Amino acid sequence: MSLQPSVADSLYRRRVATERIMTGVMMLAAVLAVIPLILIVFYVVREGAGGLSLDLITQDPNRAGRPGGGVRSALVGSGIMVGIALAMGVPIAVGCGIYLAEFGQNRFGTVIRFLVDVLAGIPSITVGLFVYGLMVLPQRQFTALAGSVALAMIFLPIVARITEEMLLLVPRSLREAALALGAPRWRTVVKVVLPTAFPGIITGIMLALSRIAGEAAPLLFTSLGNQFYSTDLLGPMDALPLRIFNYATGPYEYWHEQAWAMSLILIGLILIVSLTVRALFGTRVTVKQ
Amino acid sequence: MSHIEISDEPHPGGAAVAEPGREPAGQGAPPPEPNHAVAISVRGLSAWYGPKLAVSGITMDVYTRTVTALIGPSGCGKSTYIRCLNRMHEVAAHARVEGEVLFEGANIYGPAVDPVRVRQHVGMVFQKPNPFPTMSILENVASGLRFAGVRSRSEIADRAEQALRRAALWDEVKNDLRKPGSALSGGQQQRLCIARAIAVEPEVILMDEPCSALDPAATLKIEDLMRGLAERYTILIVTHNMQQAARVSDYTAFLLMGDDGAGHLIEYRSTPELFTNPSDRRTEDYITGRFG
Numbered sequence: 286m287s288l289q290p291s292v293a294d295s296l297y298r299r300r301v302a303t304e305r306i307m308t309g310v311m312m313l314a315a316v317l318a319v320i321p322l323i324l325i326v327f328y329v330v331r332e333g334a335g336g337l338s339l340d341l342i343t344q345d346p347n348r349a350g351r352p353g354g355g356v357r358s359a360l361v362g363s364g365i366m367v368g369i370a371l372a373m374g375v376p377i378a379v380g381c382g383i384y385l386a387e388f389g390q391n392r393f394g395t396v397i398r399f400l401v402d403v404l405a406g407i408p409s410i411t412v413g414l415f416v417y418g419l420m421v422l423p424q425r426q427f428t429a430l431a432g433s434v435a436l437a438m439i440f441l442p443i444v445a446r447i448t449e450e451m452l453l454l455v456p457r458s459l460r461e462a463a464l465a466l467g468a469p470r471w472r473t474v475v476k477v478v479l480p481t482a483f484p485g486i487i488t489g490i491m492l493a494l495s496r497i498a499g500e501a502a503p504l505l506f507t508s509l510g511n512q513f514y515s516t517d518l519l520g521p522m523d524a525l526p527l528r529i530f531n532y533a534t535g536p537y538e539y540w541h542e543q544a545w546a547m548s549l550i551l552i553g554l555i556l557i558v559s560l561t562v563r564a565l566f567g568t569r570v571t572v573k574q
Numbered sequence: 575m576s577h578i579e580i581s582d583e584p585h586p587g588g589a590a591v592a593e594p595g596r597e598p599a600g601q602g603a604p605p606p607e608p609n610h611a612v613a614i615s616v617r618g619l620s621a622w623y624g625p626k627l628a629v630s631g632i633t634m635d636v637y638t639r640t641v642t643a644l645i646g647p648s649g650c651g652k653s654t655y656i657r658c659l660n661r662m663h664e665v666a667a668h669a670r671v672e673g674e675v676l677f678e679g680a681n682i683y684g685p686a687v688d689p690v691r692v693r694q695h696v697g698m699v700f701q702k703p704n705p706f707p708t709m710s711i712l713e714n715v716a717s718g719l720r721f722a723g724v725r726s727r728s729e730i731a732d733r734a735e736q737a738l739r740r741a742a743l744w745d746e747v748k749n750d751l752r753k754p755g756s757a758l759s760g761g762q763q764q765r766l767c768i769a770r771a772i773a774v775e776p777e778v779i780l781m782d783e784p785c786s787a788l789d790p791a792a793t794l795k796i797e798d799l800m801r802g803l804a805e806r807y808t809i810l811i812v813t814h815n816m817q818q819a820a821r822v823s824d825y826t827a828f829l830l831m832g833d834d835g836a837g838h839l840i841e842y843r844s845t846p847e848l849f850t851n852p853s854d855r856r857t858e859d860y861i862t863g864r865f866g
Contacts, residue, residue, distance in 0.1 A: 458704040465662055467694030467774060468721035480708040
């Protein structure tokens, strides 16, 4: 094995070349993956920034065709419905995730896990249709509550599975440490496992929250939307995605402008909420291995 | 305590009493010097993972306020065995135990026994230091008390301080009690885990290779600590380090994997005897470094 510039040498050069090419391909894929985000933000800011004004968030919509007015009804409506969906969804979803991770290593758990995955895969329009049949038709009334239920059903499987994954990431050694100290199983979960997984679970909740805050399909025939400001849970309620849809496809130029501005508000709100929550709880706990 | 005594009284300095190979595997001789009261009495203990037998038919008495070392090559079931003594073995999926473990006269595998209560009396320190990452040093030490439902802040503070002192950690952390436990060095973390275990005042502390993740200086500190703790607690330590067993323990048990793939107790006697005058050929081979 001397220093002959022979087979080994050409093999080496080929290896280096291959490595460079593959690294380049991966990097290209990584860049391509974030290009949509950059384009979306760029477009939304460009089109929507001009429409931002104090009136937009403090005024309610004018009658169709009369420029001006705002989208307070949609902002408040989205806030209410997403809030109620969270209030319903978080306890059930986190509880379900805890069950799956800590106690679900059996046939029942496997079935639940499978069903949760199926629920996560159901199109949001179908969820809306189901809630329409479940709540709207019997009551003969579009309600904000129905919209919240539909959003919660989309929220639920996402957070349940993320919670499960995050709990499973907590090292076994921590569970054993607690058990060996004479902690009952449930105390181990509540005092050790959950706090350790908490930042991850919060991140999952934020992710799912962003998802449902932007959903229009499940609200189309549950909360319907409302021309007027309303906080009545048992009546139709406006929401940002619905109003964006209506305005963007409507005939008036100022509607289009407001639709872009609403999109910008939606993105901005989601960003602010996630950053705030992360700043508050998100110091990712690093578990020394 | 009517079990078969296999070996005779020891003859200090004399020739090995038991003939090598006379005892069948798994019938370790009890140490022949029962000056101490018995803390834990193990009777025919076998443990499985699913269908796999991991520990086979161990019978031995562990003496009160002594350090007992479990030695043997990797895979001989030392850790599995020690985890059976506070019912931690059954935490693993499909794990199963047969036989009896008598603690203060009662079988911890009895039908009415709550494993949680067992673990409050028989504590455990693990191979890797595992302080709770979301808790401060003080909260870590107090966690066992909290789990047990102790509410009084002053009581918790007092007992935590006492535990930290006994674990020889107090002076190093007394000004940093609010800092996270994970901020300590590896050796300090392990002493924190020891403090956490003794804060609940167990009678027995099981240590599963407590020094294997530590550097020599930290190891030495823990060994010193163990000797001191033995004045108050009964300590069982699993170690793959024979020098460590010789340094810290009063009694040593040698386990070896048998032909059935499960760990058997080969020999169990006072540490000086086991290391200077083993009665079983396999023990001698192991401690002289011929295998393992």
